[in-house]
Amino acid sequence: MRNLLMRVSYDGTNYNGFQTQPDGNTVQDVIEQAIYGLTGESLKITASGRTDAGVHARGQIFNFCSVAMIPPERWCSALNSRLPSDIVVTDAQEVSLDFHSRREAKRKTYRYTINANQFPDPFHLRYQFHHYGRLNVSAMEEGLKHLLGTHDYTSFASRRSTKPSHVRTIYDAWMEVDTSMSRDHPRDQGVVHTYITGSGFLQHMVRIIMGTLIEVGEGKRTPESVRTALIAQNRAAAGPTAVSHGLMLWDVELDAASYIIRT
Structure with missing residues (x-):
């Protein structure tokens, strides 16, 4: 198991905020779907915090644990090929298992x-x-x-x-x-x-x-x-x-x- 920390930029215009909502269509949902398409893992990512509907981000961070052995330097390109053009992962690195994006922000x-x-x-x-x-x-x-x-x-x-x-x-x-x-x-x-x-x-x-x-x-x-x-x-x-x-x-x-x- 590896804990991966990533940084993402997104245009929030077309989304109901970052965090998963009952009516769906959030940035978190889209990223999790891209991870599933890449690794087959159904998982939840943890972000530094939520942004509301229509709000954008240049430097949001999130982390998640994965068993995939993809090297950190390949994660950005692999995910971006599965994400829409208004969501772009710009950095990925492995962190210790006890790292938590919200607590460390x-x-x-x-x-x-x-x-x-x-x-x-x-x-x-x-x-x-x-x-x-x-x-x-x-x-x-x-x-x-x-x-x-x-x-x-x-x-x-x-x-x-x-x-x-x-x-x-x-x-x-x-x-x-x-x-x-x-x-x-x-x-x-x-x-x-x-x-x-x-x-x-x-x-x-x-x-x-x-x-x-x-x-x-x-x-x-x-x-x-x-x-x-x-x-x-x-x-x-x-x-x-x-x-x-x-x-x-x-x-x-x-x-x-x-x-x-x-x-």
Whole structure:
């Protein structure tokens, strides 16, 4: 028996999220079907966490145990030949049997993308939320700073959250503005990428943070109101849940150097 750790990128547009759901059509289902087609094994993979319907990933990780003797360097090509083009396994390595993707994921980074130009980009409609009005990006950056640290993020969690604790740590958060595809026009503000790195995230947490920051950018809230919402520990104190397609699981950092099996 071997425990294999893999990294996967996917476009979540056509899927009901990563994790297996009763109505099917999830990224996990498709990967497990590809493994079955390759090895004949019916198994369940373990990911670092779930992503919601329509959310994408650049650096999701998962692991599973297999008796197949396929060398690690051949797994990516073998699986990708059986996966649809919107799911791509980019790395595979053998780890010790006690490795667990969720437990060893110590830091995760999400990126949320807003197209703040006047017109949407037809080539990135799946990956950007297009905002039709002007945004005060500086105010949004100021509001974002209030979320750094270790806090109870109940205000920024779905009301359906079943986690026993809503305390999480946000280590870093910042915005980058890309104007490379903007016109030389006062209405074009560029594409705004927001990166948030934390110990873990609650259901809809990043999307609610972004919905709140968008209201700050629209002038409907002050930057200080983000801290007020945080302290309230009440979902009603925060803004709406931003649309899913602007969100991407950007990276997962592991505390797992001792688990890697060198071959």
